[in-house]
Amino acid sequence: MRRLLWANLMATFRNPMALIYGWLFPLIFLAGFWALYGDDPLPLALHAGQFFTITILGSAAFGLPTQMVAEREAGLWRHYALTPAPRWRFVLALVLARAVLLAGALILQHVAARALGMPALPHPVSTTLALIVASLCFLCIGALIGSLVGNVPAVQALGQCIFLPMLIIGGVAVPLASLPDWALPLSNLLPGRHAVVAIQTAVTGTGTRAAGFELVMLAGHGALALVAAVILFRWEPGGRVQIGRRGWWLALVAAAWLALAGLAHSRARPVPAPPDRAEAGMVADYVRGVEAVARVSKIVPEVKAHPQPLPQAGGEPVVPEPQPVPEPVAPTPDLPAPDLDAIAFERLPPDSGLVAPIAAEPPDEALASALARIERQVAKWPPASEWDAVQQVRNLLLIAAVPDLLQMDPLERHLPLLVEAQLQARFGARLPALLAAVALDPQAGSVAARADLPALGLPAHTGAEGPVRGRMMLYAFKLLGRVTGRRVGDPPGPGA
Amino acid sequence: MVDGVSFTVAAGEIVGLIGLNGAGKTSLIDCIAGLARPDAGAVTVAGQQPGSVAARRATGVLLQQPGLPARLTVAETLALFAGLHGVGVDERLAAALGLDAFSDRRVDRLSGGQAQRLALALALQSGAPALLLDEPATALDPLMRRDLAALLGQRRAAGAAILLATHDLAEAASLCDRVVVLHHGQLVAQGRPGDLGASLTDIVLAGAA
Incomplete structure (x- = not known):
């Protein structure tokens, strides 16, 4: 032979x-x-x-x-x-x-x-x-x-x-x-x-x-x-x-x-959407008036970088895999608390749309298994232990932003909920200020963690930063609306 | 189409299968080699059904169009087919057929005569006790024809049963112990060339008349 x-x-x-x-x-x-x-x-x-x-x-x-x-x-x-x-x-x-x-x-x-x-x-x-x-x-x-x-x-x-x-x-x-x-x-x-x-x-x-x-x-x-x-x-x-x-x-x-x-x-499945080239828009698109950007915040004290224990599926908190959390080399700056009235949540793209979608239904069994696997990996993911709290939020938002760009349906619609749970568990009441900081200044900080996504079983993102920063901004706005109760799901349609 | 043809080739015997084009020589060779199945009648090779593994092991075959692996060298082809027959390369045979002079040449770059010599080597190197050779002297020069006759004589002496299909009546008369003459698939004569009472040419032409 x-x-x-x-x-x-x-x-x-x-x-x-x-x-x-x-x-x-x-x-x-x-x-x-x-x-x-x-x-x-x-x-x-x-x-x-x-x-x-x-x-x-x-x-x-x-x-x-x-x-x-x-x-x-x-x-x-x-x-x-x-x-x-x-x-x-x-x-x-x-x-x-x-x-x-x-x-x-x-x-x-x-x-x-x-x-x-x-x-x-x-x-x-x-x-x-x-x-x-x-x-x-x-x-x-x-x-x-x-x-x-x-x-x-x-x-x-x-x-x-x-x-x-x-x-x-x-x-x-x-x-x-x-x-x-x-x-x-x-x-x-x-x-x-x-x-x-x-x-x-x-x-x-x-x-x-x-x-x-x-x-x-x-x-x-x-x-x-x-x-x-x-x-x-x-x-x-x-x-x-x-x-x-x-x-x-x-x-x-x-x-x-x-x-x-x-x-x-x-058994035919829905046809996957074409690659998403839609523009995410600019910050000014989602606030009421140019001047609103300036008055969007008040000073809130003491936003710390150290994450809180992560929740388990059953609701019990669990300490993530031991990861050395470096001491801040500089004091974490105080962040502005957002003036939520100045943010036009209704202008955000619908959760059921192509851009920055968020699932309204629970995941099926196979998807839930994939999400659980990603969640386990997030606990060990170095960018999720970033000492700078705002940067840590950016890194976590990338977990939703990149799959959205890549049209990884149905995963892309469920990952924002995973990210939301992670953020809430880590930052609790301080989360709105952190999300607002990312949403209102999407060009700040680094998106280098997009190259580390394969550690979570997600594709890395290469090329221009603009698209991924735009999606990160949209998810920051959307999650801000969700955690503050200003925007939960799509607004009712005209006939509702 | 071949019909009503019956003969045997004994060990240590060369039988010539002769006839004009279309006489049925190649069809008969195909049936004996197991490449075609007769509609009726029986063919056995060394007591085995043609095409069976035992029959294939017992038979060395040279087809009229031998089908050689174009992109292998001569040496590689010899090694490949020796392996398929479960034997080693017969270097002496290769030398006797003059293959050692171009053993590194690719098959698709061989002349017609060189390719025929390689095909002959593939049929003979298995050491099978039965040999089916369809036009073995095609494209060979006179020197190589002489060497081929010597090689077949050696195999006969070693006890091989050889069936040789040929157009060359002189070759058949000089090499073969017996001949079988076919015309339009019918057996028209068989026997020792000297015992048939007429020249082979006359017999073949008479069959055609």
């Missing part, structure tokens, strides 16, 4: 076209995504599901069957079939060699994406799992194409018939959020969508647990394709595949695929 694998690796890596299509093209695609989406709040990460899936599709669903058919047409498989070695080994070695080429392409693409500003993967294990499942699925589909068609041009033709719909209406090249309504049900039938969602959830979401359904769908598509590939497999070159009695088995596979597609359709 090792000798066969080695021979296939040599055959693959000595083929300039395999390297061009396998390794160079993914980098070209990546450059294309960079040109289109380089000004995203988080460069490239919001499209990782798309460009990784394109790479997998190209190598597994195009490259593998092309090599299969070319070798079969050249009579090599026929020659192999004359040897006493178990015949499945030839196919396995070919697929493994292709998997090595594909793994190299994905690693190269990831390294290049990092060089172009994509932050480190917050869930490397989940991302790897999603990439492996998606790769296996498309390798099986590639094997099916290779078994079905009789010559290399036919691979290209059939490959395009599968590749193009996935690119255009399957959420792979055109984002799902940009698709017309009629295309969305169709996208559920295609494994490309499931690959994009599974990978994207691992890269900018809460990990593959939240994409369990997509992984199951990919495994289902892959398994059915593999069964069909085995049924149609042949050593002989040329001609049409003779189906004969195998037609019944193929009909069963087709019926199972329809059932899978129906399941995907019935």
